[in-house]
Structures are given as C-alpha cells and as structure tokens.
Amino acid sequence: SQTIHQWPATLVQPVGSPLSLECTVEGTSNPNLYWYRQAAGRGLQLLFYSVGIGQISSEVPQNLSASRPQDRQFILSSKKLLLSDSGFYLCAWSVGGRAAFFGQGTRLTVV
Amino acid sequence: AQTVTQSQPEMSVQEAETVTLSCTYDTSESDYYLFWYKQPPSRQMILVIRQEAYKQQNATENRFSVNFQKAAKSFSLKISDSQLGDAAMYFCAYMRVRGKLIFGQGTELSVKP
Numbered sequence: 001s002q003t004i005h006q007w008p009a010t011l012v013q014p015v016g017s018p019l020s021l022e023c024t025v026e027g028t029s030n031p032n033l034y035w036y037r038q039a040a041g042r043g044l045q046l047l048f049y050s051v052g053i054g055q056i057s058s059e060v061p062q063n064l065s066a067s068r069p070q071d072r073q074f075i076l077s078s079k080k081l082l083l084s085d086s087g088f089y090l091c092a093w094s095v096g097g098r099a100a101f102f103g104q105g106t107r108l109t110v111v
Numbered sequence: 112a113q114t115v116t117q118s119q120p121e122m123s124v125q126e127a128e129t130v131t132l133s134c135t136y137d138t139s140e141s142d143y144y145l146f147w148y149k150q151p152p153s154r155q156m157i158l159v160i161r162q163e164a165y166k167q168q169n170a171t172e173n174r175f176s177v178n179f180q181k182a183a184k185s186f187s188l189k190i191s192d193s194q195l196g197d198a199a200m201y202f203c204a205y206m207r208v209r210g211k212l213i214f215g216q217g218t219e220l221s222v223k224p
Binding site for chain 1: 144146154155156158161163200202204206208209210211212213214215216217219
C-alpha cells in the first residue's frame, strides 16, 4: 500500500534561518507531488507541484523553493525565513487522477 | 486559470438532517476530476468523495453524494443523516489531468445535537 511521510510535525525557527521540509512517498511510482500552505481556518494555497523528477511548477512568488531530487521525494526549502512564512504546510501525492493523499502536515512557527 | 469557489464559509445542520454544501469551479478543460475533502480539527485531510468529469452519473459514498452539473460547473455535496462526527471543514477541489490540484476556501460545518 502507498504511504506518505512528512516531517517534522512541528518546527520553530528564527527569522532569517534556513528551512528544509521533506516529504517522501512509498508504494507508488511517478506520482504528482504537491506542497500546500494553510493559514488557520483558511483554505489550502498551492505552493508548488511536480509531475516528474526535476519538474517543478511554482504557483505563488514567495520566499520558498521546491526540489524533487528523486521520484518519490519532494523538498520545500527557504534560504532565509520570514515571519510571514509561518503556517501549516501539507505535502500530498496523486497518481492518474485518483484523489490526492496527504501527509500529516508540518506546523511552522517563525519567531 | 482554474479557480474553485465555495460561497458558504459556515453551515450548520441538525443531527440526522440533510445539508448541502456548494461549490463552483472555472475551467476550460473538458477532462478533469473533482473532490470533496474533510478536515477535522486534527487537520488531517480525508477524502470524502471523487467525481470524474466524463462520467454523468453522480458519485455516492454511503451518506455522502454529489450533484455534478458539468455545464454549470457546479459540484455540490449532500450529507444525509448528519452525524456529530461530520462536523469539520469541508473543501472542494479540482484536479487537472496529470497536474495541478487546487482547493476552494472551505466551508465549516457544525452539527447540532
């Protein structure tokens, strides 16, 4: 069966520090991969999505970047965090139009 | 660009009654997928129901069903026999074939005992 791992669950980082959130999928190949950010009580904002290794589509100009170094690995990064980067980050995968399945999320607080 | 709109920020239903959540979307594509997700306070995203655009028949999953109107670009969710555990944030989502998955802003559903 397919599983998705997202870590860490909680992260507190100072302003100006770097960020790396990792997401890996098991049990499938060539998935579409997604990163979302969700503010409290709000909808999911699509940040990046990838349909293959090295193929990244950026949806929102921002202080973040994404990379897909392996087929089932998706990384969200920042060189210098801003206060506005705080939020709940979700990784997801999908294959062939089936529903997207989500990780547990990372609650990021920038202080 | 594709967009998804949920015009009801909050809805309330009495336990055992029926409630309908609205969703509209905008796209120029003819082939796509639509979903409803539930997000309880744990913030875990849970798939409720899925609809393929090329299928005219409305999807049904137990107490959950959709009214898919392709020409009107409408995709509403009906919850029958509402239960306390149905209380959550509900998101409508659109997925382009092999690509982008976008969500509406959500509807917070409360269930009164």
